[in-house]
Amino acid sequence: MKYYYLFFFCFFAQSTWATALPQYGFWCSGRITLENNEVLEGEISYDLKFDAIQIKKGGIVRTYTAQNINSFEMFDPIKYRHRKYVSIDHAMGEGYKRKTFFEVLADGKLTVLRKSKYVRRPRVTEDFRAPHIYLNVVCRHTYYIYKEGEFMEVDDFQGQVLPLMRSHQREIADYVQRCDLKLREIHEQMRVVNLYNQLVAIGPADELLTESVGK
Template sequence: MKLYVYVLVLLSFMAFGVNAQTFPSELWHEGQVNLTDGSVKSGNIKYDLDRQTVQLKIGQRNETYDASQVTSFSFLQESINARRMFYSLPYAIQNNYRRPVFFEVVVTGKMTLLAREYVVVRSNNTPSSLNSRYRYLDYSGFNGSRSYLSYKMFFAKEDGTIRESSGKKNDVLYQFGEARSELKKYVKKEKLKLDRLEDVAKLVEYYNKEIN
């Protein structure tokens, strides 16, 4: 499926919204679901990337769709005033069996950056250098731990190939083939940390705009 270009809104690593005890996937958001039968439905959305499902609330009625029934969905996350876009794309999570999986679109172009969020539990004495890798911080842990929202990063090429990145510098640069030497200079110049989604997004945008 072709990924349509939309305005990228990147977030710095920040505490989530008004209620720091709640992650975005636990809230209802005003949005839209595009189904594989061509129909479009609007209402309040709650998503679950682990179960690959989207719940849609229209008035008093709740509907649930899995990734095989959805082409895309989007919603406005009011806490950050940004519209987030997800596509259902074929991907082999395990056993080399390809099935529809939800990915969030971060940057589109000849190289597309995708992401999947997940919750990480860390002890309170985790070094701050590690904590800085996560976008949202839940301060509600009373048992010596905190929950963080982190991301797995994926690269999608124009031929439809999707590959997960480990977030390690060499692995990220490997995705760009012959351009990696030039991009390595850009990473050094801009002091990018390639285990951070926001910095990888900057790298992908630079590649799409500046390198032929």
């Protein structure tokens, strides 16, 4: 039973994960949960540059920031997947914190959040007679393990995150081998984290093995 489960998860995860972020001006169906737990539903658009969310309903467009929102969810029809963002206090430097949006990539025993922002990256033209430097705007992602209000920035998945999955080390290793994962790309890393969270939800490794053998 355990191996059928791992095989299904391997096949299913290949077809459902995507990492692209909808751009500003992109409207899709979704809902917003305000700080007072009021829920608003309609067409929403996430303005990544200003870290604000707009909702359009009945011809009226309203704008909210992370200061008055608990979370928002939307369905991305381009990547065909559900996205969820939460508003969390985050250190902004100089000893103060401010609420900002994070995308939830994995939620469970291991919660993985992603913070995205636009940055300018210089690019030099190939005209060597009169080279020019342009600034390209690109989206940069930073990943965190979030636990009990604390952030751990992740820049080495195998060195920082895999050791946190020791309770199901054997199942994780088997899954990585069966699916031929290199664990260099975020979509492969999140497949492993999501599997781990599901295994934890099922029960300890020894209980899972006993159940599988019994069936």
